[in-house]
Amino acid sequence: QKEVEQNSGPLSVPEGAIASLNCTYSDRGSQSFFWYRQYSGKSPELIMSIYSNGDKEDGRFTAQLNKASQYVSLLIRDSQPSDSATYLCAVCLSGGYNKLIFGAGTRLAVHP
Amino acid sequence: GAVVSQHPSRVICKSGTSVKIECRSLDFQATTMFWYRQFPKQSLMLMATSNEGSKATYEQGVEKDKFLINHASLTLSTLTVTSAHPEDSSFYICSASFPGINEQYFGPGTRLTVT
Numbered sequence: 001q002k003e004v005e006q007n008s009g010p011l012s013v014p015e016g017a018i019a020s021l022n023c024t025y026s027d028r029g030s031q032s033f034f035w036y037r038q039y040s041g042k043s044p045e046l047i048m049s050i051y052s053n054g055d056k057e058d059g060r061f062t063a064q065l066n067k068a069s070q071y072v073s074l075l076i077r078d079s080q081p082s083d084s085a086t087y088l089c090a091v092c093l094s095g096g097y098n099k100l101i102f103g104a105g106t107r108l109a110v111h112p
Numbered sequence: 113g114a115v116v117s118q119h120p121s122r123v124i125c126k127s128g129t130s131v132k133i134e135c136r137s138l139d140f141q142a143t144t145m146f147w148y149r150q151f152p153k154q155s156l157m158l159m160a161t162s163n164e165g166s167k168a169t170y171e172q173g174v175e176k177d178k179f180l181i182n183h184a185s186l187t188l189s190t191l192t193v194t195s196a197h198p199e200d201s202s203f204y205i206c207s208a209s210f211p212g213i214n215e216q217y218f219g220p221g222t223r224l225t226v227t
Contacts, residue, residue, distance in 0.1 A: 032214040032215075034214075034216075036214065036218075039144055042220070042221070043203075043205045043218040043219060043220050043221040044156070044218050045204075045218070046215060046216070046217060046218075049214075049215055055194060084115075088155065088156070090216075092214045098144060098161075098209065099146070099161060100146075100158070100216055101158075102155045102156045103155060104154070104155040105155055
């Protein structure tokens with residue numbers, strides 16, 4: 001059973017702080033990793049994808065990948081109340097299936 | 113990102129009836145679409161992978177005769193929940209990906225309530 005693990009939270013951070021979200025996965029052959037943001041009652045929105053070890057930055061978001069440790073993280077700088085949502089880590093299974101396995105999500109609450 | 117639409121956004125139906133949900137990729141041709149189900153406070157669970165012009169591939173535990181998937185064109189996939197029961201009440205979400213790309217873009221979802 002391929003798994004993706006996330007801390008369910010809630011992770012509470014003050015406005016302006018850095019929010020750090022973590023994810024581990026079990027499929028050692030996975031090569032594609034994604035972070036989605038999901039507001040309550042809405043569908044997921046893709047915010048970051050990462051395929052290589054290291055950091056990838058896009059605006060206030062930085063994704064970090066360490067395939068040896070099977071670990072993906074998402075940093076949100078200068079957190080805003082509008083960032084309050086559930087963040088889903090998704091891993092594309094190896095083997096050419098093109099299927100994503102989602103973690104249960106981490107709920108982030110940014111308070112003013 | 114790509115635009116994916118779903119229709120209807122909400123549907124309430126009586127137990128025993130069938131409901132059809134449409135998923136369209138509006139600005140690209142999606143050879144593969146995916147159908148997910150999400151129960152309250154749970155993560156997304158993949159139900160099936162839909163490939164244009166061929167039969168859908170269902171995940172373990174998903175009844176293919178109950179959840180009928182048709183992917184007749186490169187921009188449209190449909191999910192029909194047949195003989196719906198209250199336990200089928202859920203948030204159904206489709207996604208689509210560009211050919212050769214693993215990124216999936218989600219539709220806005222359909223909230224199904226079976227009474």
